[in-house]
Amino acid sequence: GAVVSQHPSWVICKSGTSVKIECRSLDFQATTMFWYRQFPKQSLMLMATSNEGSKATYEQGVEKDKFLINHASLTLSTLTVTSAHPEDSSFYICSALKQGVTDTQYFGPGTRLTVL
Amino acid sequence: DAKTTQPPSMDCAEGRAANLPCNHSTISGNEYVYWYRQIHSQGPQYIIHGLKNNETNEMASLIITEDRKSSTLILPHATLRDTAVYYCIVRVDNSGYALNFGKGTSLLVTP
Numbered sequence: 001g002a003v004v005s006q007h008p009s010w011v012i013c014k015s016g017t018s019v020k021i022e023c024r025s026l027d028f029q030a031t032t033m034f035w036y037r038q039f040p041k042q043s044l045m046l047m048a049t050s051n052e053g054s055k056a057t058y059e060q061g062v063e064k065d066k067f068l069i070n071h072a073s074l075t076l077s078t079l080t081v082t083s084a085h086p087e088d089s090s091f092y093i094c095s096a097l098k099q100g101v102t103d104t105q106y107f108g109p110g111t112r113l114t115v116l
Numbered sequence: 117d118a119k120t121t122q123p124p125s126m127d128c129a130e131g132r133a134a135n136l137p138c139n140h141s142t143i144s145g146n147e148y149v150y151w152y153r154q155i156h157s158q159g160p161q162y163i164i165h166g167l168k169n170n171e172t173n174e175m176a177s178l179i180i181t182e183d184r185k186s187s188t189l190i191l192p193h194a195t196l197r198d199t200a201v202y203y204c205i206v207r208v209d210n211s212g213y214a215l216n217f218g219k220g221t222s223l224l225v226t227p
Contacts, residue, residue: 107152
């Protein structure tokens with residue numbers, strides 16, 4: 001397997017503030033990382049694809065100016081939720097693509113964001 | 117990517133084999149079958165994947181029918197810790213694209 005970490009595991013913030021979530025691949029390099037969001041009792045929804053050294057690709061309906069993604073190295077991608085509002089409260093999960101004979105996505109443990 | 121169909125929920129007694137089915141009748145020749153699971157409030161965990169041959173690892177076995185239109189994930193001796201939502205996903209390998217998650221099967225392992 002492979003290990004992907006996320007920090008923080010949970011965060012509570014006030015409405016209007018910004019929150020940064022880090023995603024790290026600990027034992028492999030990942031050119032591509034993905035960010036998902038999961039609301040209660042729902043499945044994971046892809047937000048964006050992050051490629052090292054280039055701009056992220058966002059899914060339809062995801063505001064790129066609100067969810068800033070930076071993938072500055074082969075082991076780190078960050079998601080910044082800007083001007084957070086209560087409706088942004090969700091479980092944010094990243095994954096890193098490990099390339100080999102076949103590609104496998106490994107997921108982080110998730111970050112629970114609560115916006116008051 | 118091909119669409120998959122899974123039962124919404126299943127029960128299994130602890131210690132017995134859990135057989136989770138998945139239909140993917142529109143699968144293409146270059147699409148792999150991936151299985152992940154998500155334990156409550158955690159990130160998804162990779163289980164296994166395969167193209168056409170049956171696969172086995174320390175977690176589970178994957179049985180793919182000869183026509184590749186369906187597959188079964190087998191947990192040989194289910195434990196309470198196997199209670200989770202199991203996702204069957206079909207995707208072209210080496211595409212660089214993200215996995216798209218459906219609703220999965222909620223497996224409850226009972227004592």
